[in-house]
Amino acid sequence: MVRPTMEDVALRAGVSRALVSLVMRGSPKVSELRRSAVLKAAEELGYSPHAMARSLASRTSTVLGVMVSDLHNAFFAEVVDGIDEVAREQGFDIIINTGGRSPARERRALESLLSFRPAGLVLLSPVVPATAIGKAAEQLPVVLVARSSRVSTVDTVNDDGEVGARLAVDHLVSLGHKRIAHLDGGEGTQAGPRRRGYVAAMEAHGLAPQVVSSEYTDAAGARAIRSLIADDALPTAILSCNDFNAVGAISALEDAGLCVPQDVSVVGYDNTSLAALRHVSLTTIDQPRAEFGRLAADALLQRVREERTEPVRHLLNPSLVVRTTTAPPGGPR
Amino acid sequence: MVRPTMEDVALRAGVSRALVSLVMRGSPKVSELRRSAVLKAAEELGYSPHAMARSLASRTSTVLGVMVSDLHNAFFAEVVDGIDEVAREQGFDIIINTGGRSPARERRALESLLSFRPAGLVLLSPVVPATAIGKAAEQLPVVLVARSSRVSTVDTVNDDGEVGARLAVDHLVSLGHKRIAHLDGGEGTQAGPRRRGYVAAMEAHGLAPQVVSSEYTDAAGARAIRSLIADDALPTAILSCNDFNAVGAISALEDAGLCVPQDVSVVGYDNTSLAALRHVSLTTIDQPRAEFGRLAADALLQRVREERTEPVRHLLNPSLVVRTTTAPPGGPR
DNA sequence: TCTATTGGTTGGAGCGCTCCAATGCTGTAA
DNA sequence: TTACAGCATTGGAGCGCTCCAACCAATAGA
Structure with missing residues (x-):
């Protein structure tokens, strides 16, 4: 349980501690003879440098x-x-x-x-x-x-969450959608830019934004869909704040007897491994x-x-x- | 960019370096007077101990x-x-x-x-x-x-993967299943015990094991199901080697026009967050x-x-x- | 009064390493 | 032969800390 030190290696190789240090750092100013002797001794002892001592001494x-x-x-x-x-x-x-x-x-x-x-x-x-x-x-x-x-x-x-949201909106608009709702990420990280991008893109297309308050979870996505259905305000396309939310939304839509994408299109955000599952196969926004x-x-x-x-x-x-x-x-x- | 040392704190508090060390380690043998002086100085300087130097010196x-x-x-x-x-x-x-x-x-x-x-x-x-x-x-x-x-x-x-597999088989048998196939994890970690547990449990119930070679991915799960269908060897229940595999299996079953669980039951393994998604809602084996x-x-x-x-x-x-x-x-x- | 005892405090050595100035050792030129 | 590079090699100081023996009151006991 006790690791050898540079001193031990030096002793075994018959050189000084400083020379071992040079070898360990790959210095060119060491003769081939000593270098191999040191490396051999280190190998035999199972020595490897102590990173902490090193960084303490070198102040790097x-x-x-x-x-x-x-x-x-x-x-x-x-x-x-x-x-x-x-x-x-x-x-x-x-x-x-x-x-x-x-x-x-x-x-x-x-x-x-x-x-x-x-x-x-x-x-x-x-x-x-x-x-x-x-x-x-x-x-x-x-x-x-x-x-x-x-x-x-x-x-x-x-x-750039604004760009991502715009990509999603542009995609949906190019498919012919006019009523596109955004399930919002609330306080979540990056929810702001995504929301702003969505609103800006909708307005750029001359469409009315419809922001539905939600969260970054599948339960929240499902809840948001149910409330949209209850209010008879279901659009033809949904842009979720992230993939989890989108999956929750899809399952709530299916529970209500609606088909995705025939009745409602859904876009996620993040391109998590979840989205790639064939069972889910979610259209989404990928971040590099x-x-x-x-x-x-x-x-x-x-x-x-x-x-x-x-x-x-x-x-x-x-x-x-x-x-x-x-x-x-x-x-x- | 240069962090203060114990020496700096000692100087500022008007005590020795050793005393600062004692305070930092919460030693009881320091007078309240000095302790607060040291803590104040440390606070003012934004000092926090250097973990590496500490562990180097203490050899712990x-x-x-x-x-x-x-x-x-x-x-x-x-x-x-x-x-x-x-x-x-x-x-x-x-x-x-x-x-x-x-x-x-x-x-x-x-x-x-x-x-x-x-x-x-x-x-x-x-x-x-x-x-x-x-x-x-x-x-x-x-x-x-x-x-x-x-x-x-x-x-x-x-x-205990054997126990887990047995739990799954027992569950399926108690539901009335007799033809239960195992989509095997191949070389994957823990695939061995799960397979053994499955085989042992099937035999304990007097049923014929049906091990299908597969892997820990959703694509592999889907492939395995397609080959079972092609061979006209589809059982009434599937025990997958893990949740991903199970989700792949489910989607292949659905693609083939079969319903889960009405036509085929599927059990996963691992209870990943994926399994808990309402859209998936997978029966599975949880590990603590x-x-x-x-x-x-x-x-x-x-x-x-x-x-x-x-x-x-x-x-x-x-x-x-x-x-x-x-x-x-x-x-x- | 003097000696123990106790609790708080301190300087110095040393953890395993790097860095640097100094040393020894060639080989070459004068 | 001496002088002088040039290079490989070395001992010692020191990084920020802990540990320990020693120290210093202040109090207690005799």
Whole structure:
């Protein structure tokens, strides 16, 4: 249970501790003879460098901290993939922590991450107050994903929800729909831009917006549909605030004896793995998630290397994924 | 960008560095006067202890490393919740890393985690070879979740897949089914026990097992159903190897004009969030995921505190969750 | 009065490493 | 031969912290 140290390797290889350090860092100024002796000794002892001692001594770190607000959401997993890819390319490791969507837990996760003195921090859709983010940003470079900020030391990567909503509306309009309702995400992240994009797109087409208050869950989507039916206000097409909501909406429509897409078309948002299931096959708006991660890592590493001090604000374009829940109104031709 | 050290706090509070250290660790042998002075100074400077320096000096760690084989799978998120809960209770933090189901990436993630010298390691369904796990276990306590091991220094936490499969078969038999097929998980984790449990339960009921080769995806589930239909070998009930497979199976059945559960009953496995969607409402087998995490953390912390040297092998009982994809054979009564 | 005892406080050593100035050792030019 | 590069190699200081023995009142006991 006790790991060998550099000293042990040096002793075994018959060289100094400093020489072992050079070999471990791949320095070119070591003779081939010593290098192989050191590597052999390290191998035999099962030695690997102590990252903490290293970063303590060098006052640098090759670790990026990633705070995932919700591990349950596969959205973040793909962003992490993107971060990981870029980080690894550039010789950095990542450590992840999660806040479980609770500000208190998230704050603690942040503290924990900071206590490792990583080179930088990526916060995925954090729910902590902006002041906490600002404080962290005083200590190290910080990038926010799926959350905006006006702090000049913080970079951000977001999708353009207005564009996404417009894509969906344009698609439905091109199919011939005129009555298109939006099941709104309420207080949820990014619900605002999506709603604004929907309203703007409707008005641009000369159509009357119909915003129905809802939430990011399948139960809420179903509830919204039931209330629309009860009010006799069901449109020919629905733009849900996200995929879960859309699936709930579809099931409520089917419960009411309506067919999707023949009677009502439904569009989701996020293109989660759920949407791709053949059983669901949801037309939806895709966000370039891995790209989010890559851009976030790139931005962070630029700051880490002090190549840039001006903030960047990435706003990525989502895209439309047409599956089988949308069709022209009035049944199949 | 430069964080204050203990020295800075000591200077500002007019005490020694050692005294600050005592305060930071909540030692009782500090006068109230000094304690408040130190805390005030720390607050003013925005000081928080450097976890790495601390663990280096104390040769202990309050960090548990968690390797998640696949961040995309919400199964692990719930296990992590359980780990996090117990760890936090006992004053430990967790850092997560992911291997993305690739042995090479996972190995690297393991290395990275080890380089922080955590107090212990939880591996969630790792795909690295057993030797790599054994090597890690020489350096620190290791607990395996959703993977078994015979190494005596490694604790394991698993669900009893045989019991789960039997629960499903018993449920279907009690509904009156006699022809029940199992869509097999092939090489997938835990596919073996599930298959064995299915076969044993069928034989216990005096029924003929029908194992159909498949995989843990919805496409595979659909394929398996189509081949059963093509062979005119469709049973009255299906036990899928997991929920994804079950959803694929359902959609293929519906495509073929069959109704679930009137014509064919379907049972999944895992009780993912997918199964709970009203649109899916899948009868399935639930694993106590958070309990996995809690037990894993408990076992690990026992080893960390050297309270135990004998391995523990937790085998948890899954439970049946009846939703709407199962019914007596031959349509509704 | 003097010595123990106790509780609070401190300086110094050291955790495993990096960094740097200094050292030794070639080989080459004068 | 001496001088001087040029290069590989080394010891020591120090990163921010913990731990420990030592220390210093202040009080208690004899």
